[in-house]
Amino acid sequence: MIVVIDYNVGNVRSVCNAFRHIGCQAKLSCNPEDIESASGLVLPGVAAFGYAVSALGHLAELIKKLALAGKPLLGICVGYQMLFDRSAEYGSHKGLGLVAGNVVPIPSSQTVPHMGWNLVKLPEDMDLFAHLPRAKSRGLPREKHFYFAHSFYANVTDTEAKIAYTDYGFPMPASVQKGAIYGTQFHPEKSGKTGLKVLENFSKICHLSRAKSRERKTT
Amino acid sequence: MLTKRIIPCLDVKDNRVVKGVHFLNLRDAGDPVELGARYSDEGADELVFLDITATIRSRKTIVELVEKVAENVFIPFTVGGGISTVDQIDELLRSGAEKVSVNTAAVQNPHLLTEAARRFGNQCIVLAIDARRSKTQPGRWQVTVKAGSEPTDLDAVEWAIKAEKLGAGEILLTSMDADGTKTGYDNELNKAVSDAVNIPVIASGGAGKLEHLYDAIVEGGADAVLMASITHFENYTIKQMKEYLASRGIPVNL
Numbered sequence: 001m002i003v004v005i006d007y008n009v010g011n012v013r014s015v016c017n018a019f020r021h022i023g024c025q026a027k028l029s030c031n032p033e034d035i036e037s038a039s040g041l042v043l044p045g046v047a048a049f050g051y052a053v054s055a056l057g058h059l060a061e062l063i064k065k066l067a068l069a070g071k072p073l074l075g076i077c078v079g080y081q082m083l084f085d086r087s088a089e090y091g092s093h094k095g096l097g098l099v100a101g102n103v104v105p106i107p108s109s110q111t112v113p114h115m116g117w118n119l120v121k122l123p124e125d126m127d128l129f130a131h132l133p134r135a136k137s138r139g140l141p142r143e144k145h146f147y148f149a150h151s152f153y154a155n156v157t158d159t160e161a162k163i164a165y166t167d168y169g170f171p172m173p174a175s176v177q178k179g180a181i182y183g184t185q186f187h188p189e190k191s192g193k194t195g196l197k198v199l200e201n202f203s204k205i206c207h208l209s210r211a212k213s214r215e216r217k218t219t
Numbered sequence: 220m221l222t223k224r225i226i227p228c229l230d231v232k233d234n235r236v237v238k239g240v241h242f243l244n245l246r247d248a249g250d251p252v253e254l255g256a257r258y259s260d261e262g263a264d265e266l267v268f269l270d271i272t273a274t275i276r277s278r279k280t281i282v283e284l285v286e287k288v289a290e291n292v293f294i295p296f297t298v299g300g301g302i303s304t305v306d307q308i309d310e311l312l313r314s315g316a317e318k319v320s321v322n323t324a325a326v327q328n329p330h331l332l333t334e335a336a337r338r339f340g341n342q343c344i345v346l347a348i349d350a351r352r353s354k355t356q357p358g359r360w361q362v363t364v365k366a367g368s369e370p371t372d373l374d375a376v377e378w379a380i381k382a383e384k385l386g387a388g389e390i391l392l393t394s395m396d397a398d399g400t401k402t403g404y405d406n407e408l409n410k411a412v413s414d415a416v417n418i419p420v421i422a423s424g425g426a427g428k429l430e431h432l433y434d435a436i437v438e439g440g441a442d443a444v445l446m447a448s449i450t451h452f453e454n455y456t457i458k459q460m461k462e463y464l465a466s467r468g469i470p471v472n473l
Contacts, residue, residue, distance in 0.1 A: 115389060189293060196293060
């Protein structure tokens with residue numbers, strides 16, 4: 001069972017709906033026991049960073065501990081931004097610090113918010129993008145459109161993180177992967193069929209990780 | 220590169236999609252959930268649902284509608300119509316809407332934009348402006364409220380600039396003069412507003428032909444185009460619109 005963390009911020013229902021649509025069991029919960037026993041965690045977020053961090057409260061430490069111990073965690077949008085060290089949205093706020101980097105404003109030379117469907121170049125070695133159709137021509141990078149809606153972006157400085165980029169006048173990180181920690185700046189639950197495939201991939205990651213941890217327990 | 224968005228607009232009254240001319244003479248255009256799902260399958264980039272009755276009774280219906288749409292549609296959608304408090308915004312976002320649009324309430328209480336943006340982030344706060352060409356001052360547009368029925372003293376361009384500073388993350392700009400006429404968007408209005416702000420502008424009102432969409436993007440500087448009549452009554456499919464724009468060099472998500 002995947003647990004979508006319910007910490008009283010906007011649009012968390014859509015993520016559950018999307019998992020249900022692909023036949024995957026997902027539960028909306030803020031109960032620490034549910035979170036501990038989940039096969040994977042999703043940290044959604046339609047909120048301002050500061051509000052989201054304070055709403056998460058004491059759950060932050062638990063989520064951090066579990067993710068570092070190998071439980072798959074997927075942060076979406078502000079939930080993704082919260083994986084990093086700090087954000088400058090409406091003040092300065094501390095994040096979970098799971099991935100090194102800071103959340104900073106998109107340069108005002110661009111239209112802000114960055115809103116709509118943008119192309120993301122999909123590295124072959126990022127698990128969230130497995131089994132997505134290949135590029136039409138050989139040698140071209142694999143890329144897909146995803147839906148974005150944000151005014152800040154994560155300047156990723158973590159050398160251990162794999163990063164997928166989109167182009168918004170500069171290469172802007174759109175997704176990260178580090179150990180069992182995954183994040184997307186875009187909304188997979190709102191990115192049509194391609195987005196649903198990304199959530200299906202996350203669900204497979206959770207399934208595999210659960211199977212592995214069972215193996216470890218029995219041997 | 221960020222693509223230009225095609226956004227069908229579903230005006231909802233008594234749980235049915237309706238469409239009129241200049242906001243009057245409404246025609247039935249179908250079931251909102253079915254129509255929304257169809258547009259999503261056809262490749263719409265986003266949807267807008269506007270509760271055009273916006274009464275206390277319709278408020279409950281619209282929350283239920285949002286829940287149903289969110290179970291069936293996996294693209295972003297905005298909900299608007301009669302929204303006046305942060306709690307209402309919270310309820311709609313929690314029910315599955317990606318964004319909410321505010322209009323009359325923001326004119327009456329501009330602080331609502333700030334309060335909502337601080338809590339939910341400005342990316343989900345859309346300011347809807349219903350603008351009418353000034354009869355006395357050429358090149359100016361007057362903001363109207365209450366579904367276009369009540370003129371205000373506000374100038375549309377100045378209001379857009381102020382709203383951006385207050386926390387609006389996007390402007391849904393409807394020309395009251397062009398709405399439902401199918402004679403093209405008011406691109407002078409679109410250009411005046413999109414040049415004045417740095418947030419995305421959705422052009423609305425007047426789409427009738429494919430080149431109108433192109434003109435709103437190129438002449439009007441719009442980031443997205445909204446339409447109702449030409450999709451509801453099946454003049455063009457979303458795919459036809461996107462293929463047309465792509466053939467003229469506009470980036471779209473095809």
